Amino acid sequence: MSSNVNRQFRLKSRPVGKIKTSDFDLVEEPVPTPGPGEAVIRNLYLSLDPTNRIWMSDMDQYMPPVEIGAVMRGGGIGKVVASNSDAYKVGDTVSGLLGWQDYYVAGPNDEIPVGVLPPELPVGLPTMLGACGLTGLTAYFGLLELGQPKAGDTVVVSAAAGAVGSVVGQIAKLNGCRAVGIAGGPDKCKWIVEELGFDAAVDYKAPDWREQLEAVTPDGIDVNFENVGGEIMEAVMARMNLFSRMPLCGMISGYNTDEPMRGDFSPILMRRINVRGFIVTDFLEKYAEATMELATWVATGKIKSQETIVEGLENAPTAVNKLFEGENLGKLVVKIADE
Secondary structure (H helix, E strand, O other): OOOOEEEEEEEOOOOOOOOOHHHEEEEEEEOOOOOOOOEEEEEEEEEEOOHHHHHHOOOOOOOOOOOOOOEOOOOEEEEEEEEOOOOOOOOOEEEEOOOOEOEEEEOOOOOOOOEEOOOOOOOOHHHHHOOOOHHHHHHHHHHHHHHOOOOOOEEEEEOOOEHHHHHHHHHHHHOOOEEEEEEOOHHHHHHHHHOOOOOEEEEOOOOOHHHHHHHHOOOOEEEEEEOOOHHHHHHHHOOEEEEEEEEEOOOHHHOOOOOOOOOOOHHHHHOOOEEEEOOHHHHHHHHHHHHHHHHHHHHOOOOOOOEEEEEOHHHHHHHOOHHHHOOOOEEEEEEOOOO
């Protein structure tokens, strides 16, 4: 093994507002050895996601909150370095909830099993956390299964320069839709249009963002892939068409506040909007097929993937705030160790 220490970020206190390094204890332990039926995984890349903030909070959510004193939950990709398990061979590349730590012990009692990736991947490992990983699958299922876009539809996606939103717009284009992204700042807006092929962008940091939204959706909105919540969600909903669809993926604008998210829901009634909240694990049985399609699109250049990579596990608690400050392009990943 390449290191004789396992660093772990353990949740020390539930964050108030912005996540702080002081919300964690950084503990060093010996590298674990596998027991019967277990395998030890060296964590290579850690996925940082808005849902990390939810997991840290004691609130109603789709998984139990991370307990105080427990290793912080997080998705990752790693290599098996020792194994007493028939499910994992030394050298296997795996992905799963490996946590904010250098090493993870996978075993038969894992609530969500760690999955073995194919040996010959057509894309790099960080992309397997992004466009071809859970964020890509979130975009894929949310848009195609719940948004049900038809050729010619106008699809609006908020947080469009982020990991999920950037893929949503590109899948919309592959399905013959008009893709409109809402992003923060002229650079991100330029990137999603010129690099990713969106038809139009709305800069929510500009004072006239509402007018921009109106100008680029002259025929209204058929699908709103909602990532942000708050006043942006309300402005988009006010422009949605009769019988339009709204996959509700996230409400990131409220995650660092203690206020519950509120919105004007009258358009849902008046326009008969179909709103459906979802979590990517709702579609577990379809992962393999969807991952293959996403990997093919990325490998053939039909979808462009982008990762913002931060070096060093020790930087995870500060790096995660980039998600809420809009400092990342595409998928935000921490590189923990060399492949």
